[in-house]
Amino acid sequence: NPITRFQEYLQINTAQPNPNYSESTKFLISLSKSLNLESQIIEFVKGKPIILLKWVGKNPKLSSILLNSHTDVVAAEHHKWNYPPFKAHIDESGDIYARGSQDMKCVGLQYLEAIRELKSSGFEPIRTVYVSFVPDEEIGGHDGAEKFAASDEFEKLNVGIVLDEGLASPNENYRLFYAERCPWWLVIKATGAPGHGSKLYDNSAMENLLKSIESVRRFRASQFDLVKAGLKAQGEVISVNMAFLKAGTPSPTGFVMNLQPSEAEAGFDIRVPPTADPKSLEKRIAEEWAPSSRNMTFELGQFKQKVDMSGKPVLTAADESNPWWALLEGAIKKAGGKVGRPEIFPASTDARYFRDLGLPAIGFSPMANTPVLLHDHNEFLNESEYLKGIKIYESVIKAYASYHGKPMDDASREEL
Numbered sequence: 001n002p003i004t005r006f007q008e009y010l011q012i013n014t015a016q017p018n019p020n021y022s023e024s025t026k027f028l029i030s031l032s033k034s035l036n037l038e039s040q041i042i043e044f045v046k047g048k049p050i051i052l053l054k055w056v057g058k059n060p061k062l063s064s065i066l067l068n069s070h071t072d073v074v075a076a077e078h079h080k081w082n083y084p085p086f087k088a089h090i091d092e093s094g095d096i097y098a099r100g101s102q103d104m105k106c107v108g109l110q111y112l113e114a115i116r117e118l119k120s121s122g123f124e125p126i127r128t129v130y131v132s133f134v135p136d137e138e139i140g141g142h143d144g145a146e147k148f149a150a151s152d153e154f155e156k157l158n159v160g161i162v163l164d165e166g167l168a169s170p171n172e173n174y175r176l177f178y179a180e181r182c183p184w185w186l187v188i189k190a191t192g193a194p195g196h197g198s199k200l201y202d203n204s205a206m207e208n209l210l211k212s213i214e215s216v217r218r219f220r221a222s223q224f225d226l227v228k229a230g231l232k233a234q235g236e237v238i239s240v241n242m243a244f245l246k247a248g249t250p251s252p253t254g255f256v257m258n259l260q261p262s263e264a265e266a267g268f269d270i271r272v273p274p275t276a277d278p279k280s281l282e283k284r285i286a287e288e289w290a291p292s293s294r295n296m297t298f299e300l301g302q303f304k305q306k307v308d309m310s311g312k313p314v315l316t317a318a319d320e321s322n323p324w325w326a327l328l329e330g331a332i333k334k335a336g337g338k339v340g341r342p343e344i345f346p347a348s349t350d351a352r353y354f355r356d357l358g359l360p361a362i363g364f365s366p367m368a369n370t371p372v373l374l375h376d377h378n379e380f381l382n383e384s385e386y387l388k389g390i391k392i393y394e395s396v397i398k399a400y401a402s403y404h405g406k407p408m409d410d411a412s413r414e415e416l
């Protein structure tokens, strides 16, 4: 049944940095056989399989639908979980505990369960439906979705719309995402004169770094306040969180206590919404967070936000101008679901690689009334919520795969 199949997928340990892709591939291929879908394994990089399933539509001229999910999950600290993270234990209230239960093995199998239901009801798609299972999303997707989106194979699929992951919703409204923030990874380094631990002097490395950290924290608070006041959503502000601190002179028992070190550094995970001005943030980093006048340097790893010809960030339209958006909302509501306001995904997903091609990509994981537990301890999803999600996808796939398109639809696609 659907729940045991979900458990079986969750029990395959595909945690980074050593995901067991051979087991997950075997599992998905056997599921695909039981559904009579055409299947293909594409390895742009050896050992990093993309599983591509195809449900052929009656009109091959129409653009296709791509249902994407990633097969890898993040690592789990086993001893901090109430149940082992790769056991998929179901407790008395029906909560299924496993790494990947929300992010995002649920979605991958819900696509397939929905197809199973639609097939057995005799539904025949007009548009071709592809289901892709990609590796390595959790480490940036470079050997997965990035290469897939850039490939000739992908171009031949003639994809018109991509669905990818969203987030759980603590309330009754499902969440839909039309864009995502850009990760910037910043390391700032301070240097200064070393000295005796008892001496008060200016310009030590630690003091220089701490001044920066204070400045970063003021900025962080200003952004967080906007969220707390309800003025902005998580995805609409710039988040800054410290990822590491590195300083001190090691000694056999820990650190030397009476020596002020000559170097100190800190790393930050920054997420920049497509609506923010990257230039002004870069300026802030150079002038306030790592000013050379305070003996500071920085290294910035940026995932550049793609912009269109007029310099506007690449977003998926979340209104009537995008028929796929309206169809999705309609199909969710038809299946009894509620939908909240369109959001910007606060983290980063593979959807960006498809959006960068100019394709509409919508982030959606059907989990309502569920705490957001991705990457957290005790990640779980309730089984009835999981089953509801299958019903939702039945409705969505049906609506998408039967969509003939407005008269303009495919002609205007040609121009793109």
Ligand SMILES: CSCC[C@H](NC=O)C(=O)O
Residues within 6 Å of the ligand: 137, 138, 139, 140, 141, 183, 303, 347, 348, 349
């Ligand atoms: C930017 S590559 C890392 C992608 C990762 N995605 C999910 O958590 C993230 O940190 O958002």
Ligand SMILES: [Zn+2]
Residues within 6 Å of the ligand: 070, 103, 104, 137, 165
């Ligand atoms: Zn994910």
Ligand SMILES: [Zn+2]
Residues within 6 Å of the ligand: 074, 103, 138, 374, 375
């Ligand atoms: Zn994740």
